[in-house]
Amino acid sequence: MTQRETLQILGVTVIGSPSALLALFGIIPMLGYTPSERLVARCIQVSVVSGLVAALAILGVMLATGTRHVPIELGNWVVIPQEGQEGFHFHLKFVFDRLSVPFAILSFVLCGTVGAFARIYLHREPGFCRFFVFYAVFLLGMIISSLAGTIETLFLGWELVGLSSALLVAFFHDRPAPVRNGQRVWVVYRIADAAFLIAALTLHHLTGAGDFDAMIGEGAWPAGVASISPHHALTVGLLLLVAAAGKSGMVPFSGWLPRAMEGPTPSSAIFYGALSIHLGAYLLLRVSPVLAASLPLRIIVIAMGSLSAIFGAVASRVQTDVKSALAFASLTQVGIIVVEIGCGLHYIPLIHMIGHACLRTLQLIRAPSLLKDYQALEDAIGSRLSKNGTIWEAMIHAPQRAWLYRFSLERGYLDGFLDELFLRPFMRAFHWSDGMERRWTDFLSGEASRESDRVAPYGDSLEQDVG
Amino acid sequence: MMPELHYPWLECSVLIPLLGALWVGWIRDADRARRHCIVICCVTLSCATGEWIDFMRLGTFEAHDHWDLLHLVFHRDVFVIDELTAPLLPLGALLYLMTVLSTLRTKINRFSFGWTLVAESILLATLSCRSPWVVIALLSLATVPPWLELRARQRSTRVYVLHMGLFIVLLCSGQALLPDGASPENPPILAGGLIAAAVLLRSGVIPLHCWITDLFEKVTFGTALLFVMPMTGAYAVMRLLMPIAPNWGLQSIALFSLMTAVYAAGMALVQHESRRFFCYLFLSQASLVLVGLETATAIGLTGALCVWVSVSISMLGFGLTLRSVEARVGRLSLDSYHGLYSHIPALAALFLLTGLSSIGFPGTLGFIGAELLVEGAVGVYPVVGVLVVVAGALNGIAVMQAYFRLFTGTEHHASVSLAARWPEKVAVLLLSVLILGGGLWPQPGVQSRYHAAIEIITRRQGGFQPSSDHAAPPARDATVELRR
Numbered sequence: 001m002t003q004r005e006t007l008q009i010l011g012v013t014v015i016g017s018p019s020a021l022l023a024l025f026g027i028i029p030m031l032g033y034t035p036s037e038r039l040v041a042r043c044i045q046v047s048v049v050s051g052l053v054a055a056l057a058i059l060g061v062m063l064a065t066g067t068r069h070v071p072i073e074l075g076n077w078v079v080i081p082q083e084g085q086e087g088f089h090f091h092l093k094f095v096f097d098r099l100s101v102p103f104a105i106l107s108f109v110l111c112g113t114v115g116a117f118a119r120i121y122l123h124r125e126p127g128f129c130r131f132f133v134f135y136a137v138f139l140l141g142m143i144i145s146s147l148a149g150t151i152e153t154l155f156l157g158w159e160l161v162g163l164s165s166a167l168l169v170a171f172f173h174d175r176p177a178p179v180r181n182g183q184r185v186w187v188v189y190r191i192a193d194a195a196f197l198i199a200a201l202t203l204h205h206l207t208g209a210g211d212f213d214a215m216i217g218e219g220a221w222p223a224g225v226a227s228i229s230p231h232h233a234l235t236v237g238l239l240l241l242v243a244a245a246g247k248s249g250m251v252p253f254s255g256w257l258p259r260a261m262e263g264p265t266p267s268s269a270i271f272y273g274a275l276s277i278h279l280g281a282y283l284l285l286r287v288s289p290v291l292a293a294s295l296p297l298r299i300i301v302i303a304m305g306s307l308s309a310i311f312g313a314v315a316s317r318v319q320t321d322v323k324s325a326l327a328f329a330s331l332t333q334v335g336i337i338v339v340e341i342g343c344g345l346h347y348i349p350l351i352h353m354i355g356h357a358c359l360r361t362l363q364l365i366r367a368p369s370l371l372k373d374y375q376a377l378e379d380a381i382g383s384r385l386s387k388n389g390t391i392w393e394a395m396i397h398a399p400q401r402a403w404l405y406r407f408s409l410e411r412g413y414l415d416g417f418l419d420e421l422f423l424r425p426f427m428r429a430f431h432w433s434d435g436m437e438r439r440w441t442d443f444l445s446g447e448a449s450r451e452s453d454r455v456a457p458y459g460d461s462l463e464q465d466v467g
Numbered sequence: 468m469m470p471e472l473h474y475p476w477l478e479c480s481v482l483i484p485l486l487g488a489l490w491v492g493w494i495r496d497a498d499r500a501r502r503h504c505i506v507i508c509c510v511t512l513s514c515a516t517g518e519w520i521d522f523m524r525l526g527t528f529e530a531h532d533h534w535d536l537l538h539l540v541f542h543r544d545v546f547v548i549d550e551l552t553a554p555l556l557p558l559g560a561l562l563y564l565m566t567v568l569s570t571l572r573t574k575i576n577r578f579s580f581g582w583t584l585v586a587e588s589i590l591l592a593t594l595s596c597r598s599p600w601v602v603i604a605l606l607s608l609a610t611v612p613p614w615l616e617l618r619a620r621q622r623s624t625r626v627y628v629l630h631m632g633l634f635i636v637l638l639c640s641g642q643a644l645l646p647d648g649a650s651p652e653n654p655p656i657l658a659g660g661l662i663a664a665a666v667l668l669r670s671g672v673i674p675l676h677c678w679i680t681d682l683f684e685k686v687t688f689g690t691a692l693l694f695v696m697p698m699t700g701a702y703a704v705m706r707l708l709m710p711i712a713p714n715w716g717l718q719s720i721a722l723f724s725l726m727t728a729v730y731a732a733g734m735a736l737v738q739h740e741s742r743r744f745f746c747y748l749f750l751s752q753a754s755l756v757l758v759g760l761e762t763a764t765a766i767g768l769t770g771a772l773c774v775w776v777s778v779s780i781s782m783l784g785f786g787l788t789l790r791s792v793e794a795r796v797g798r799l800s801l802d803s804y805h806g807l808y809s810h811i812p813a814l815a816a817l818f819l820l821t822g823l824s825s826i827g828f829p830g831t832l833g834f835i836g837a838e839l840l841v842e843g844a845v846g847v848y849p850v851v852g853v854l855v856v857v858a859g860a861l862n863g864i865a866v867m868q869a870y871f872r873l874f875t876g877t878e879h880h881a882s883v884s885l886a887a888r889w890p891e892k893v894a895v896l897l898l899s900v901l902i903l904g905g906g907l908w909p910q911p912g913v914q915s916r917y918h919a920a921i922e923i924i925t926r927r928q929g930g931f932q933p934s935s936d937h938a939a940p941p942a943r944d945a946t947v948e949l950r951r
Contacts, residue, residue, distance in 0.1 A: 029816070030899060078835050078913050080769065088766050088839060126809075152838070156829040163828070166867065173875035176804055180876075186867045194860040198853055201845050430737040433730070441677050445623040451684050452740035455798040 007061060007096075011072030013054035014104065015094060015147065018140040021047035025136045029129065037119065040132050044115045047136075051143065052108035059101050069220035070096040071149055093149035099221045099350060103146040103282060106354050110274050110361050111139045117365055118266035127171060131264065134171075138164035142275055146282070151200040154283070158196060158247070161276050162189035168267040169260045181259035184415075188256045192246025192280075199239035206232055221286070222346040226293040233293035240287055241301060248280030248334050249327075250308040254315075255415035257331060261323040265368055268323055273330050273360035278353045281337045285349060292344060301342035309335025311412055318408040322367045330360050469544065470527045476518030477532045477546040480556060481592045483511050484563075488584035497575040501567070504580040505890075508564040511587065515560040522553045523915075528922055546595040550919035551705060551772070555594050558776060559697050562783055563587040565898070566689050568890045569787045571794045578689050579619075582612045590697050599642055602706050606669070606699060607635045613686055613694050622685040630668060630678035637665035638703075645711070651927055654713040662707050663720055670700030670757060671750050672727045683746045688790040691742075695749060696783055698775060701756050710926060714763055718847065721761035725854050728754035732861035736868065741789050741799035744869055749786075751862055752778045752825055755855060759840040762851075763927065767843020768920035773836030773913060777824060777905070781833055784821035784898040788814050792873060795885045801869060804876025810885040815874040817895045822866035824902045826859055832905035835913055 024043055028035050035043075062070060074092035081087060096104075115135065122128050141160025148154035166189060170182025206228050226233055244250070249257040249272070260272045271277070284291065284301065291298055312331030319325040333356045340349040366373060378384055396404065407413070441449040487507030494500040522530055529549040548556065563583065570578050586609065593605040610631040617624045641661030649655045671679040683691045709717075731751035738744040756778060759771025791814055792807060793799060808815045820831070827837025837859065845852030887895065905912055 026903075030896065078909050080766070080913065080917050088769075088842060090835065090838065159829045163823070170871065170875060173808060173871075174806060174878045176876045179804065179871045183868055183871050187864050190860045190863045193863075194856050197841070197856050201841060201852055201856075202849075204842075205845055205849065426733070427737060430733045433734065434737055437677055437680070441626055441681050444626045444629060444677070445681070446625060447623055449623065449626065449681060449684065452743055452798065455740050455800045 003061065003065065007058060007070050008072060010054045010058045010061075011070065011094060011096060012074070014051050014058070015072075015074075015143060017047045017051035017054070018136065018143050022133075022136040022140050025129075025133045029133070034129060037123065037128060040129065041115075041119045044112075044119075044132065044135075048108055048112035048115060048139075052105065052112065055101065055105050055108060058096050059105065062096065062101065068097060072096065072147075090152055091150050092153060094144075094147040094153070095149035096147065097221045099282075099285060099346075100147045102350060102354060104143055106357060107139070107142040107146055107275055110270055110357060111135070111142070113361065114266045114270040114274075114365070118264070121266055122264065125264075127173075131168070131171060131267070134164045134168050134267075138168075138271070138276075142279075145279060151203060154286075155193075155196060155200055158279070158283075159193060161279060162186070162193060162247075165189065165260070165271050165276055168271065169263045171263050171267065178262035181256075181262045184259050185256045188246050188253050192243045192253075195239045195246070196243035196283075199236050199243060202232075202236050202239065203228075206236075222288060224289040226289040228290070228293065230294045233290050234297045237287075237290050237294060237297040238300070240283060240290070241297075241304065244280030244283050244338075245304065245308075246280070247283070248277050248338075249331055250280065250304060250335065250338065251311050251412070252414050252418060254308065254311060254328075254331060255411060255418065257327040258319070258324040258411065261321070261327055265323070265364065268327075268364055270361065272327050273364040274357040277330055277334055278337070278357060281334055281341065281349065281353060284338065284341045285346065288341060288344075288346060291341065298342050298344070302339050305335045305338030305340075305342055307335070308332075309339065311335075314404065315408045315411055318405055322370050323364065326360065326363055326367065330356070333360075469547070470525050470530045472518065472521045472525070472530050472533050472548075474517065474521065475532045476514050476521060477548060477556075477591075477595045479514040480511055480518060480560065481546070481588050481595065483507060483514060484584040484591070485588040487511075488581045488588065491584060492581040497580075498572060500580045501570060501572075501575050504567050504584060505564070507584060508560065508567050508587070511591070512557060512560040512564050515557040515591065518548065519553050519557050522548055543598075545598070545601065546592075547597050548595060549597075550915070550922045552594045554776065554915060555697075555702075556591055558779055559590050559594055560587070562693060562696050562779065563590075565783055565787060565894050566693055569791055569894045570689060571791070571888065571891075574687070574689075574794055577687050579612075579616065582615060583689070583693065586612045586693060590699070593699060594697075594702065597706065599645075599707055602703065603638050603642055606638065606703060609694075609699065610635070613682060613690055616686045616690050620686065626678050626681040627685075630675065634665050634668045637661045637668065638707075641665060642707070649711045651711065651713045654711060654716060659708070659712055659716060662703075663712070663716065666700050666703040666708055667720065667723060669703060670698070670724075670753060671695070672723045672754065672757070673730050676727065676731070676750060679750060680743055680746050683742045688742060688786070688793060691746075692783070692786045692790070695753075696779060696786070698753055698756060698779065701753070701760060701775060704757065704760055705923065709760075709763075709923060717761040717763050721758050721847075721851070724754040724757035724761065725851060725858075727751070728758060728858040729854055729861070732858045732865065735865040736861060739800060739802050741793070741801055741869065741873070744801055744865065745782075745786055745789055748825070748862060748865055749778075749782050751858055752782060755840060755858060758851065758855060759843060762843045762847045763924070764843050764846055765917070765920050765924060766839055766846060768923060769913065769917045770836055770839030770841070770843045772916035772919055773909075774827075774833065774840050776912065776916070777827075777831075777833035777836045780898065780901055780905075781821045781825035781831070784817055784894075784902070785825060787894060787898075788818040788821065789873075791887070791891055792818075799873060801872045803872070805873050806875060806877035806879040807885070808874040810879060810881055811874075811887055813887045813892060813895050815870070817899065818874065819866075819870050820899060820902060822870060823863075824906065826863045826866060828863075830903070830906045832902045832909075834906055835909040839913070 021043060072094040077090040077092050079089040122131055137160050141157045141164060144157030145154055145161060148157055166182050166186035169185050170179045172178045246253045257272060261268050291301060309332050312328045312335055316325045316328030316332065319328060337349045337352050340352060438450060484507060491500045491504050494503060529547055531544040531547045567583065589605055589609045593602060596602050596605065614624060614627060617627060641658045644658035646655050668675040679695060728751045731747045731754065735744050735747035735751060738747060756771050756775045759767045759774060824831035824833045827833040841852050841855050844855050
């Protein structure tokens with residue numbers, strides 16, 4: 001077996017193991033069968049371990065042979081022949097390089113850890129199987145996003161991560177609060193996805209191909225050079241920055257971060273503390289040659305990262321629950337990572353991401369036992385933990401401190417700001433249109449035309465005999 | 468000489484539901500009528516599927532029936548299928564079968580099975596015809612069953628009659644004014660404008676869309692679904708408008724359709740009731756099909772034809788799920804949470820799956836179609852592509868909002884079992900297989916729609932007259948050569 005064939009088999013195993021897991025978890029409920037917790041856990045172990053071993057083997061081969069760029073071609077998912085003037089292909093291509101391999105290994109390690117933790121944490125929970133279906137969607141989405149060799153493939157994984165995130169925030173769906181928060185997360189993700197798709201289309205339009213090679217040069221990451229003009233780089237880069245900001249909860253989209261903590265602790269740990277919050281930064285790192293092509297774009301990236309880091313640091317200090325505090329602490333680190341990317345660094349943000357993801361996973365998994373940990377710590381040192389303020393607190397006068405406290409507690413009024421700026425005018429406009437349509441159909445009918453007006457908000461107690 | 472199918476699939480597809488309607492009309496017991504109707508719909512679907520398979524095996528652009536009885540009477544090929552309509556016939560038959568199959572016993576006294584079969588027969592005949600006047604006659608005839616139901620339910624018919632009357636008048640006058648030799652190079656402005664106005668009205672393009680929301684308010688959900696879901700407005704565009712409209716005309720229509728897609732997506736977000744929400748969501752998706760059709764490029768048309776199929780299947784599943792939930796708990800308000808997930812998890816999953824498929828979520832039937840559509844739209848006007856993406860994003864938000872409102876947010880306490888019945892489970896399984904199967908293995912479907920798109924473009928380029936039933940279009944190989 002040649003080295004190329006070995007790498008191809010290993011690459012397919014990395015992609016195939018989470019795909020098989022999702023297929024299994026998707027098909028079983030369709031057949032009306034509920035798998036046991038033991039079976040679910042075993043399937044996850046097999047999938048994560050096989051994917052991880054294959055990814056490590058690829059890393060080993062790359063290190064041993066000095067190969068820095070291993071493309072895995074799975075062919076065209078869809079192809080329309082190009083004999084004529086127009087053609088289309090959806091190329092399934094994955095790339096193992098110095099950026100994607102560490103991120104894929106990180107995804108497997110953290111998903112495996114959280115999977116093992118969640119099995120115990122959610123033991124006998126009514127939504128146990130539902131959680132792991134979403135988990136499988138997330139794992140596949142992360143692996144596809146990490147290893148994507150074309151922007152369409154990255155979008156595919158990106159969407160899977162977004163859907164699983166929103167559904168997991170609303171995991172405890174018997175209460176309205178998690179559902180409302182899940183909806184909010186979904187809205188932000190859809191905006192980010194739309195920006196991403198428009199950026200992908202623009203890039204496709206400019207370069208004529210969806211391959212990253214065509215966009216950022218043939219060199220293995222991070223050696224590529226963007227093949228588009230600075231002006232185009234600025235346009236595309238801004239769209240990608242919006243997509244990354246939405247996914248990573250950067251300012252002004254940070255409002256969804258504490259809302260996302262409504263989900264079960266394992267999903268909070270893996271999504272908002274560790275992996276998906278870094279996906280935006282990962283995207284920026286992947287397209288770093290595009291950022292490098294435009295100085296104004298880099299300045300905007302640095303400004304946005306700095307703003308997010310400062311906001312996260314301030315907001316995390318006043319949160320009243322540990323998960324929200326950790327979420328804003330994550331935002332601080334993500335902001336710093338984005339600043340590093342904006343400064344043109346490559347390996348430092350990658351190492352920062354990996355280290356931060358591991359630390360934050362540990363912290364979030366320990367979050368439910370925080371008070372016990374505090375007590376153990378105080379017992380060990382023999383006194384209460386110090387609550388002295390920092391030097392910054394001493395430098396700020398009391399009125400400003402009160403304002404800052406209120407600002408941080410209200411999470412920068414970002415949700416209200418976005419609602420006032422976009423949501424309310426949007427809703428007002430369409431409510432007005434709805435009213436005008438009502439008047440028009442009433443006029444044409446010569447009577448009140450809408451029977452739906454008589455549907456009561458709580459009309460679902462009228463169960464009928466469905467025998 | 469036009470190629471011939473091996474069996475009279477087309478005539479059987481049209482006549483079986485028509486005769487079945489007479490048979491079902493005699494049956495007084497509604498439950499028995501429902502069971503007979505299901506069997507008739509199954510047989511019709513088998514014939515339509517047989518037609519599709521037979522046509523694919525012929526490897527031709529068009530074909531007419533074997534033992535064509537209508538040819539003996541009218542001395543012309545009334546029923547002809549081509550690349551465009553071959554898969555639309557089984558799709559139409561599937562829409563009817565799924566709707567009838569998922570009609571619960573609580574609703575069988577309100578839902579007319581006889582008229583449903585008549586409507587199915589008219590739809591399949593429409594899709595099997597190419598002669599403009601016959602298509603116009605059948606499109607006009609198709610407006611009758613919903614009107615009869617409105618009358619039977621003692622609802623105001625004024626909105627419906629005004630719009631459909633205008634539709635028929637515009638269509639007939641446009642076709643009557645159409646000069647000989649009309650083509651995209653020699654476009655008939657007045658006649659083309661009248662036909663365009665008619666098909667836009669039938670497709671529910673703003674500001675002529677209010678009849679659709681009114682229809683959903685006043686007739687049974689099943690009848691409303693079956694009237695709008697086959698997208699006969701888009702079919703009329705392909706048959707009546709595409710052969711004569713110049714590119715600028717099509718792009719003007721695309722602009723209206725695009726506005727409708729965005730507007731309806733926004734309106735779906737502010738609706739208080741599930742039927743109206745569904746109606747706007749469907750309008751938005753159907754308008755995206757029109758946007759793609761009117762780009763008149765191979766990729767855009769392929770995308771539109773793929774989205775046509777995916778939207779039909781996805782929105783059918785979506786609508787049937789809503790209808791099944793309505794059958795259990797009555798008309799559904801979207802102002803409150805209903806928390807039905809724990810009672811009907813299968814329907815909740817289908818609701819989400821079909822909703823995601825309709826917005827082109829990866830791995831579902833709609834994904835590749837949406838990609839092609841956006842790609843084609845960007846090729847014509849980049850801003851069109853951006854607005855298509857915006858409409859898709861708004862629809863995605865609306866779908867998830869409806870899912871959360873209906874299936875989550877509270878604990879629903881039911882005094883009777885709300886679990887899905889076996890016909891519903893069959894419908895859920897079948898639609899899930901189609902959506903996921905078509906999503907994971909899209910190449911055959913895309914290839915078929917691409918051939919249809921090329922055929923349409925070739926006809927436009929060649930000024931092919933659809934009225935000349937016997938005119939032979941170029942062979943498939945020749946078309947490929949033309950493109951080369």
